[in-house]
Amino acid sequence: MNETLKNTGLFAVVAALIAITGFSQSWNSALLILNMGLISAIMALGVNLQWGFAGLFNVGVMGFVALGGLAAVLISMEPVGDAWAAGGVGVLLGLVLGAATITAAVLVTTRMAPGRVRTATVLAVLIGGFILYRSVFDPSVEAIEDINPANTGYLGGLGLPVLLAWPVGGLLAAGAAWVIGKTALGLRSDYLAIATLGIAEIIIAVLKNEDWLSRGVKNVIGLPRPVPFEVDLQNDPGFVENVTDLGLDPVTASSIFVKLNYSILFAVVLVILLVMAQLALKSPWGRMMRAIRDNEVAAEAMGKDVTARHLQIFILGSAICGIAGAMMTTLDGQLTPGTYQPLRFTFLVWVMVIVGGSGNNFGAVLGGFLIWFLWVQVEPMGLFLMETMTAGMADGNWLKEHLMDSAAHMRLLTMGLILLLVLRFSPRGLIPEK
Amino acid sequence: MDVLNAIVALSNFVLIPAIAYGSQLALGALGVTLIYGILRFSNFAHGDTMAFGAMVTILVTWWMQSLGISLGPLPTALLALPFGILGCIALLVLTDKAVYKFYRAQKAKPVILVIVSMGIMFIMNGLVRFVIGPDDQRFADGERFIISARTFREMTGLSEGLAFRTSQGITIVTAVVVVIALFWFLNRTRTGKSMRAYSDNEDLALLSGINPERVVLYTWMLVAGLATIAGVLYGLDKSFKPFTYFQLLLPIFAAAIVGGLGSPVGAIAGGFVIAFSEVTITYAWKKVATYLLPEALEPDGLVQLLSTDYKFAVSFVILLIVLLFRPTGLFKGKAV
Numbered sequence: 001m002n003e004t005l006k007n008t009g010l011f012a013v014v015a016a017l018i019a020i021t022g023f024s025q026s027w028n029s030a031l032l033i034l035n036m037g038l039i040s041a042i043m044a045l046g047v048n049l050q051w052g053f054a055g056l057f058n059v060g061v062m063g064f065v066a067l068g069g070l071a072a073v074l075i076s077m078e079p080v081g082d083a084w085a086a087g088g089v090g091v092l093l094g095l096v097l098g099a100a101t102i103t104a105a106v107l108v109t110t111r112m113a114p115g116r117v118r119t120a121t122v123l124a125v126l127i128g129g130f131i132l133y134r135s136v137f138d139p140s141v142e143a144i145e146d147i148n149p150a151n152t153g154y155l156g157g158l159g160l161p162v163l164l165a166w167p168v169g170g171l172l173a174a175g176a177a178w179v180i181g182k183t184a185l186g187l188r189s190d191y192l193a194i195a196t197l198g199i200a201e202i203i204i205a206v207l208k209n210e211d212w213l214s215r216g217v218k219n220v221i222g223l224p225r226p227v228p229f230e231v232d233l234q235n236d237p238g239f240v241e242n243v244t245d246l247g248l249d250p251v252t253a254s255s256i257f258v259k260l261n262y263s264i265l266f267a268v269v270l271v272i273l274l275v276m277a278q279l280a281l282k283s284p285w286g287r288m289m290r291a292i293r294d295n296e297v298a299a300e301a302m303g304k305d306v307t308a309r310h311l312q313i314f315i316l317g318s319a320i321c322g323i324a325g326a327m328m329t330t331l332d333g334q335l336t337p338g339t340y341q342p343l344r345f346t347f348l349v350w351v352m353v354i355v356g357g358s359g360n361n362f363g364a365v366l367g368g369f370l371i372w373f374l375w376v377q378v379e380p381m382g383l384f385l386m387e388t389m390t391a392g393m394a395d396g397n398w399l400k401e402h403l404m405d406s407a408a409h410m411r412l413l414t415m416g417l418i419l420l421l422v423l424r425f426s427p428r429g430l431i432p433e434k
Numbered sequence: 435m436d437v438l439n440a441i442v443a444l445s446n447f448v449l450i451p452a453i454a455y456g457s458q459l460a461l462g463a464l465g466v467t468l469i470y471g472i473l474r475f476s477n478f479a480h481g482d483t484m485a486f487g488a489m490v491t492i493l494v495t496w497w498m499q500s501l502g503i504s505l506g507p508l509p510t511a512l513l514a515l516p517f518g519i520l521g522c523i524a525l526l527v528l529t530d531k532a533v534y535k536f537y538r539a540q541k542a543k544p545v546i547l548v549i550v551s552m553g554i555m556f557i558m559n560g561l562v563r564f565v566i567g568p569d570d571q572r573f574a575d576g577e578r579f580i581i582s583a584r585t586f587r588e589m590t591g592l593s594e595g596l597a598f599r600t601s602q603g604i605t606i607v608t609a610v611v612v613v614i615a616l617f618w619f620l621n622r623t624r625t626g627k628s629m630r631a632y633s634d635n636e637d638l639a640l641l642s643g644i645n646p647e648r649v650v651l652y653t654w655m656l657v658a659g660l661a662t663i664a665g666v667l668y669g670l671d672k673s674f675k676p677f678t679y680f681q682l683l684l685p686i687f688a689a690a691i692v693g694g695l696g697s698p699v700g701a702i703a704g705g706f707v708i709a710f711s712e713v714t715i716t717y718a719w720k721k722v723a724t725y726l727l728p729e730a731l732e733p734d735g736l737v738q739l740l741s742t743d744y745k746f747a748v749s750f751v752i753l754l755i756v757l758l759f760r761p762t763g764l765f766k767g768k769a770v
Binding site for chain 2: 055343
């Protein structure tokens with residue numbers, strides 16, 4: 001069987017799986033799977049860039065995704081005027097002071113000769129700067145969070161169109177990736193893994209606790225949407241007439257129409273990124289990346305700047321995850337920092353890349369769709385399995401109830417099993433690297 | 435008097451919790467470091483291994499409690515601990531035979547083994563949630579306190595109370611016993627010596643007739659024991675929740691790396707470094723400062739450097755500092 005045919009077949013299988021969901025459950029849930037599948041595919045593309053192209057082990061995907069989500073809030077929400085008046089300047093000044101302290105400490109470390117004097121100066125700069133920063137920052141934060149805490153209590157955003165948040169989410173993630181890459185990329189692979197794991201936890205901690213920025217666990221809800229609201233469509237006589245002519249119920253049709261709009265937007269982004277990733281892979285730059293991945297020492301001997309290239313691709317891959325994060329928050333219409341979990345947002349994306357085929361962009365995209373489909377559908381399947389298994393038991397039997405309650409946790413088990421099976425029997429994934 | 439009160443407050447809120455937490459981290463980090471030294475990869479499933487061992491122990495504890503078996507003032511979980519360790523050994527040896535052995539034979543790159551351990555992590559995480567559920571579980575019984583704050587106040591006449599919980603006492607004693615036993619095993623017994631030899635130089639160890647599969651088997655057994663003990667102690671001291679154990683991965687790895695991966699002494703030192711920095715940096719120092727400073731200088735705020743939610747940030751920053759300035763850790767670890 002020829003390769004293109006096989007790959008097209010694999011994509012057709014996934015499309016058929018989603019279509020079956022549409023016919024057997026509802027087109028709404030099929031489109032939900034499709035939309036999150038598109039976003040997952042973009043995340044997988046980002047991780048594939050880092051792992052598949054360059055062999056960088058990034059397990060901080062969740063952090064970059066969350067930063068993208070933050071961008072959606074910062075760009076699209078209306079600014080809270082009172083909060084800005086109360087403490088906007090103070091917060092910004094505090095942040096500048098904090099950054100200045102760190103810069104000063106770094107400058108002292110690099111400029112002064114090593115010794116006790118240097119250690120003392122660095123410590124003095126850090127401690128003094130920290131006290132100064134807290135004394136400016138804390139009162140402003142308190143002032144902001146006191147303003148109507150039930151509804152706002154944060155600075156709000158810029159009130160710009162939400163679509164703008166997607167590239168900005170990428171930029172935000174890229175900025176964070178630059179800082180992380182600068183410090184951690186020189187390290188060995190598993191140190192980089194731990195470092196990125198830690199950064200992701202810290203980003204989530206910041207989003208959860210800095211209420212002035214993201215409302216913390218109070219969540220930001222009601223983000224503006226790039227597509228019409230269902231209610232508006234249902235009240236639009238033109239739309240209602242059109243869909244009734246087609247023989248559809250206006251309520252269902254409006255929600256499907258909105259989801260389709262999202263699908264189109266996401267698909268456009270995915271195609272653009274996929275084309276770019278594909279061009280990059282085939283370019284001399286892509287070959288250089290793979291050369292570095294396969295043998296760093298040889299690549300360095302050929303005059304390639306390994307650290308700089310690693311930093312570059314780390315930033316690019318993280319930016320893609322940031323874009324995906326902003327898209328996801330736009331789709332949800334809310335930022336809920338409490339829901340970011342590493343198993344779902346970091347390790348699941350890794351399963352997508354490994355199962356799909358690391359090093360192959362189409363593989364990563366396929367993995368994104370397939371694994372997301374399974375992640376959603378394993379739960380009902382697990383429930384069905386449990387029902388069949390416990391069919392003989394009496395209702396109210398403790399074992400039966402326990403098994404039925406636990407069916408939801410089947411998905412983690414299944415994901416682990418899929419990952420291990422693929423690693424063992426098809427380590428290069430469903431669509432291997434050429 | 436004020437100085438004494440300050441010391442008591444400091445011990446109550448900083449020293450004792452940090453020593454207990456440090457002991458738990460040290461036991462966890464010892465497991466990570468043993469796997470790194472002998473199997474040569476970072477085991478991402480370690481947090482979930484701890485959760486699994488603790489889960490088996492909890493189930494046996496509940497069973498014993500239902501039969502009316504108890505240890506009097508001590509928690510029943512101590513009696514159930516050996517069963518937990520056996521269960522954990524069974525699981526780890528099984529995963530080794532079913533999964534890791536294949537990659538060892540292939541001489542796979544360490545990073546592949548890390549990804550494999552990610553798969554194991556998913557499975558163990560799912561298994562634990564499947565059996566015991568994702569919620570908080572309480573299984574501590576027996577006396578709650580060795581000294582309660584009130585008894586201490588009455589005993590000494592100080593205004594500041596010192597509470598020393600049973601779980602903290604047990605944690606410290608158990609950690610000391612386990613560490614002594616582990617070092618005796620590694621330094622004095624034949625098997626322990628062969629493990630160290632294998633860790634130092636694999637080829638040389640193989641040449642001198644050490645059976646690698648045996649070394650690996652003993653490593654998993656030790657790791658299962660350490661992980662279960664660490665998991666049960668953490669669960670007794672705080673509470674058992676599968677997700678918390680997964681999150682422990684970060685401070686545990688930080689401890690192992692700060693100490694120097696592959697070095698058991700380093701893992702213990704690293705555990706305490708991380709625990710003490712986390713507790714001191716997130717502790718509100720107002721109380722201690724009020725006792726020590728003259729009234730004019732008394733602080734208005736809480737004098738808390740960072741809110742407790744940022745404790746991950748603390749372990750992470752320390753990790754980063756150590757990696758930047760001393761990449762092999764405090765006690766020279768190994769680099770694969």
